[in-house]
Amino acid sequence: MSSASAASPRRSVTRVLALVGAALTCATVVSGCGYGIQDLPVGRSIGGGDFEVTVQLPSADGLVLGADVRYGQQIVGRVAGLDPAPGGADVRVSLEENLEVPSDVLVSVEIPSALGSPYLRLVPPPNPSSSLLADGDVVSEQNVDLGPRVETMLAALGNVVSGSGLTQLETVVRELNVAFTGRSGSVQALADTATEMMTRAIDEQTSFDQAMTLAADVTRRMVEEEEMFDRYLVETAGAVDVLVAQRESMASLLDATTRLAANVNELTAATPDGAGGLLRDADTITATLASFNDRIGTTLANMNAFMAAFDSSVRGDYLVFDGALEIPESLDTIFTGGYFTGDFTGFDDASAPASLEELLGGER
Numbered sequence: 001m002s003s004a005s006a007a008s009p010r011r012s013v014t015r016v017l018a019l020v021g022a023a024l025t026c027a028t029v030v031s032g033c034g035y036g037i038q039d040l041p042v043g044r045s046i047g048g049g050d051f052e053v054t055v056q057l058p059s060a061d062g063l064v065l066g067a068d069v070r071y072g073q074q075i076v077g078r079v080a081g082l083d084p085a086p087g088g089a090d091v092r093v094s095l096e097e098n099l100e101v102p103s104d105v106l107v108s109v110e111i112p113s114a115l116g117s118p119y120l121r122l123v124p125p126p127n128p129s130s131s132l133l134a135d136g137d138v139v140s141e142q143n144v145d146l147g148p149r150v151e152t153m154l155a156a157l158g159n160v161v162s163g164s165g166l167t168q169l170e171t172v173v174r175e176l177n178v179a180f181t182g183r184s185g186s187v188q189a190l191a192d193t194a195t196e197m198m199t200r201a202i203d204e205q206t207s208f209d210q211a212m213t214l215a216a217d218v219t220r221r222m223v224e225e226e227e228m229f230d231r232y233l234v235e236t237a238g239a240v241d242v243l244v245a246q247r248e249s250m251a252s253l254l255d256a257t258t259r260l261a262a263n264v265n266e267l268t269a270a271t272p273d274g275a276g277g278l279l280r281d282a283d284t285i286t287a288t289l290a291s292f293n294d295r296i297g298t299t300l301a302n303m304n305a306f307m308a309a310f311d312s313s314v315r316g317d318y319l320v321f322d323g324a325l326e327i328p329e330s331l332d333t334i335f336t337g338g339y340f341t342g343d344f345t346g347f348d349d350a351s352a353p354a355s356l357e358e359l360l361g362g363e364r
Contacts, residue, residue: 050094051135052080055107055120058141060089063109068119069093071101079120087141093120095133102128103137108145 057063060082069077076099081092106123125143180187201208222229243250271278 050077050097052092052094053133053135053137053139055091055093055139055144056085056088056141057091057109057144057146058088059146060091062111062118063089063091063120064117067117069095069122070119071099071122076122077120091120099133101133103131103133104129104143105133105139106143106145107139 063079063082065079065082067079068075069079077093077095079091080094083090083092101122102124104125105128106125108121108123109118110121111118268274268278271281273280
């Protein structure tokens, strides 16, 4: 073997060892600084001209730089940056320059599989805006849906597998068997009734819609008249305060009304014909007094004329007229209130009636 051929394998081995050492050195430096392959500045731009928008996420767990942005089944962009925010994270997304999506586009965070990395999906809204998403636009959290979390699904699956979910399901099935055993007729009738109710509900859908429209109108009117309602409540509070202040007076009035009702009951009970007879008697008395009033007025007028003529005929003579007017005691009680049994102190001649007409007419 020549010296040249022996040196060639040694150079090849030396070159391989140098490359391996360089790779190990790079790996050591990268791992020591806390970086990974996903942190390398590659694959974060869609390339070929792009524009950038910001998506506000309440949580960016699992989302990595360079993650896909899909519109339908097409990859139209990538995650270019992740910036922390007070309520979550601001995700900077690089999109194709010729991409045309509405400015109110919806963004959903989805996971292709349990072991896959999350990606962003652009979803057109039901009523898209006429303006298009442009460079520098921001998609707010209101237009973002995080979708199901892998941790939540695995926890629910673990719940079922651990036995608690299966035990509950077994209990439900057992109770359903107990409820349905021997009651097929009742269950069928219940199903028929439910079907009929649903049919009637569908038939009355228009009425339901009208009722909901009226309810919405009433609510709107109440909102519009809120100031008037506030004034009404204030005035109502004042009325309640007045009623509270008059509580004793109202209680006294109610007591007096109660006593009056008791007296009326006693009076009607003492009347042979009851309240009807009492009313008839009152009508008779009123009619009698009315006719008596007409006659007594004529009598008084005649007596006044007689007294005037008598005074003029005996002027200067020693003649005295002594007359008496006989009035039944019952009428006297009505006119004068009955016999006076009190004290005459304070009465004088000036307060006495000057004539019979004044006495019977009640002017004094």
